[in-house]
Amino acid sequence: MVKKISLSSLILLSTVLGVATGLFFGQWCRNLEIVGQAFIAIMQISVLPYIFVSLIQSFGSLDPEEAKLLARRFIVIIAVLWAVTCLLMTGMTAVFPNWESSSFFSPNLLAQPPAVDYIQLFIPSNPFNSLANNTVPAVTIFSILCGLVLMGMPRKKNLLDLLDLSSNVLSRLTLMLVRLSPIGIFALTAKVAGTLRLEDIGRIEVYLSGYLLMAVLLFFLILPLALTAFTPFSYREVMRESRAAMLTVLLTGNLFIVLPLLVENIETLFRRHRILNAECEAVTRIIVPITFIVPCAGQLMDLFFILFAGWFSHDSFGIGGYFQLFGSGLLTSFGSAKVAIPFLLGLFHLPSDLFDLFLCPSVITDNVKFMVEAAAVLSCSALFAAWMTGHVSCRWRRLGPRLLLIVLVTPASILALRWALANWLPQPEGQRTVLNAMKVEPLLPLKVFDRLPAASGDAKHYASALDRIQATGVLRVGYNRNGIPFTFFNERGELVGFDVSMANRLGHELGCERVEFYPVEYDALEQALNAGLVDIVMSSVSISAERLGKIGLTDHYLELSLALLVPDYRKQQLRENPEQLQDPNFSIAALKGADFERLKKFSLPSRKVELEELDEFFRAKPPADALMIAAENGSALTIMHPEYDLFIPKRQFKDLLAYAVAEGDRRFIDYLNFWLKLKRGNGEIAAEYDYWIRGINVEKKLPRWSILHNLIRKDNAKESPETH
Numbered sequence: 001m002v003k004k005i006s007l008s009s010l011i012l013l014s015t016v017l018g019v020a021t022g023l024f025f026g027q028w029c030r031n032l033e034i035v036g037q038a039f040i041a042i043m044q045i046s047v048l049p050y051i052f053v054s055l056i057q058s059f060g061s062l063d064p065e066e067a068k069l070l071a072r073r074f075i076v077i078i079a080v081l082w083a084v085t086c087l088l089m090t091g092m093t094a095v096f097p098n099w100e101s102s103s104f105f106s107p108n109l110l111a112q113p114p115a116v117d118y119i120q121l122f123i124p125s126n127p128f129n130s131l132a133n134n135t136v137p138a139v140t141i142f143s144i145l146c147g148l149v150l151m152g153m154p155r156k157k158n159l160l161d162l163l164d165l166s167s168n169v170l171s172r173l174t175l176m177l178v179r180l181s182p183i184g185i186f187a188l189t190a191k192v193a194g195t196l197r198l199e200d201i202g203r204i205e206v207y208l209s210g211y212l213l214m215a216v217l218l219f220f221l222i223l224p225l226a227l228t229a230f231t232p233f234s235y236r237e238v239m240r241e242s243r244a245a246m247l248t249v250l251l252t253g254n255l256f257i258v259l260p261l262l263v264e265n266i267e268t269l270f271r272r273h274r275i276l277n278a279e280c281e282a283v284t285r286i287i288v289p290i291t292f293i294v295p296c297a298g299q300l301m302d303l304f305f306i307l308f309a310g311w312f313s314h315d316s317f318g319i320g321g322y323f324q325l326f327g328s329g330l331l332t333s334f335g336s337a338k339v340a341i342p343f344l345l346g347l348f349h350l351p352s353d354l355f356d357l358f359l360c361p362s363v364i365t366d367n368v369k370f371m372v373e374a375a376a377v378l379s380c381s382a383l384f385a386a387w388m389t390g391h392v393s394c395r396w397r398r399l400g401p402r403l404l405l406i407v408l409v410t411p412a413s414i415l416a417l418r419w420a421l422a423n424w425l426p427q428p429e430g431q432r433t434v435l436n437a438m439k440v441e442p443l444l445p446l447k448v449f450d451r452l453p454a455a456s457g458d459a460k461h462y463a464s465a466l467d468r469i470q471a472t473g474v475l476r477v478g479y480n481r482n483g484i485p486f487t488f489f490n491e492r493g494e495l496v497g498f499d500v501s502m503a504n505r506l507g508h509e510l511g512c513e514r515v516e517f518y519p520v521e522y523d524a525l526e527q528a529l530n531a532g533l534v535d536i537v538m539s540s541v542s543i544s545a546e547r548l549g550k551i552g553l554t555d556h557y558l559e560l561s562l563a564l565l566v567p568d569y570r571k572q573q574l575r576e577n578p579e580q581l582q583d584p585n586f587s588i589a590a591l592k593g594a595d596f597e598r599l600k601k602f603s604l605p606s607r608k609v610e611l612e613e614l615d616e617f618f619r620a621k622p623p624a625d626a627l628m629i630a631a632e633n634g635s636a637l638t639i640m641h642p643e644y645d646l647f648i649p650k651r652q653f654k655d656l657l658a659y660a661v662a663e664g665d666r667r668f669i670d671y672l673n674f675w676l677k678l679k680r681g682n683g684e685i686a687a688e689y690d691y692w693i694r695g696i697n698v699e700k701k702l703p704r705w706s707i708l709h710n711l712i713r714k715d716n717a718k719e720s721p722e723t724h
Helices: 007-043 047-060 064-095 118-122 127-132 136-151 157-195 198-230 235-252 256-272 278-293 299-312 318-332 337-347 352-359 362-388 396-424 431-437 465-472 498-509 522-530 568-576 578-582 594-601 614-618 631-640 666-681 684-692 707-712
Strands: 446-448 474-479 514-519 536-542 558-567 587-591 607-611 626-630 644-647 654-661
Touching (some): 007 256, 047 136, 047 157, 047 256, 064 136, 064 318, 064 362, 064 396, 198 299, 235 256, 235 362, 256 278, 256 362, 299 318, 299 337, 299 352, 465 474, 465 666, 474 498, 522 536, 558 568, 558 631, 568 644, 594 626, 607 614, 626 631, 654 666, 666 684
Parallel strands (some): 446 514, 474 536, 587 607
Antiparallel strands (some): 536 654, 558 644, 558 654
């Protein structure tokens, strides 16, 4: 007789086949995503109705005293689990090495974090809408309320019998659908294996290593040992009975679909020890759905990213910060992590663009998180059911060795990972490599000079600089080397930047033979332009009242936000005590020109320092405590000087950028305004902004490696549309 293959074995087999398929076909496996999505949708068919029916039936069968006891004991178990998880998470920060890092500008840095709608999430004002939109917390609360009302009603037996029958039907339907798991898991695994790039998660090895270690400790050590320490179940029984459910959650990233299976697993554990009874079944069906909507352990693991973001941004939390994080994090964990993480980043004044780092490895972390959450739901529910039915015992012979094992293995694992990261993992080069990889693709010859040309009388022969450009075939552009990322010299000594690229486009579309770049100081724009030494200045020129009427300015092509560039340690000080900006001993520097003129107008008692060059601020002994600069410029400077960071004041001031020409040259200004309108309309300005300021689309990538394309067909030289 052929032995029947177990479900968990089929799931493992489908996983291996899915990985092999993904490695062989590569990005072609992206097409299997629809199969995986269909599987998850099928698995969800019966789960929410099961929760709805099961909770009403289970609560309705209780008496009020049992319900009070249930609530008290559940709160105790969950509170202890929260405390253990938060303590473990705090200890995991020990793995963070002492690295410096920085990032490109992101508009999210200035955005307000989204608010969590807890009313809609928890209050079932329209139960049918909650059911239709899978709002599980609201459905659960509605079911509990119905069950509490049913609890005290007479003649409820017939309804309870009907609900019990409905619950059994839905449970069996779910268990029947679970048999489709190998097909869905094969499709999901093949899609991930065929599309996931290891280099995409290469920047966050520290976060991923700590996250996975925390998951391993909770899943294999803390949760099962805690359950077996107080119940008659053995470690092997717990892991064996739950492996099919855990593998399904790990490979689908969906805890919702295995709730009935977890109920079945718990009942099987009790049945094996001959302690399963009607009370145990009722309690299990109550507690599993309730535990599902309460973040137990896995969902709290998302808060580890906020601790990582603080380390990444050189921000320390302090004891009060940890309490604030775990307190507010518990509330936000009831909702979606994709809402909670931006909210918490904003709450702790961390760069919002770090949210991209959270999303990058989520294809791994989400699945791991829900597997740990499934283990927490099973452990808490089984422990609770045993407690409610009188099968919990506290004997030192069972508790002592398990507690000692947890206490010894947990810190040893953390210290081992810390040592491994410090000795084996090199500090990544970070975004400076990306910054140095940026280049301008010349559409015509570009020539850079180190001084302004001598004055000549040629300009007087032309009514407009546009006439001179068209006559000579040369576009003379003024630049300032302090305009990073708009105009700056890279490590190869090349003049590059947003405005250099725009000048390249302008010269090409004017039909020029070449573009010449000349250095111009910001406080000398009037002389260089009105004397005809350059035709235009394209170097993040601010529109200011002092410049109006002295030079010609186009319509603004970008709107920047002013910020303060400060040493990392001072950023935390300003967050905790922003009143420092009102201290006469606090000094703020700005580059000469429009920045310093604007700074002088700010009603701040702080001492104001004028800089000739930005490099003056980065000396061993800086001339000021902070540098006033646009956030877009400052983000690029933090890449060059990672020991500095941006402080964004609550009140934001805007800086409008324009291109400058000679005063009164209306014809050239009109041409440039229509040219900028055209560039904005066809998306070229947006593309340059993404490239130079946000660091997007800098490094071209080859297609995802696969056996078929790289070893058999050998077509790996083709570039992929996917970019950095």
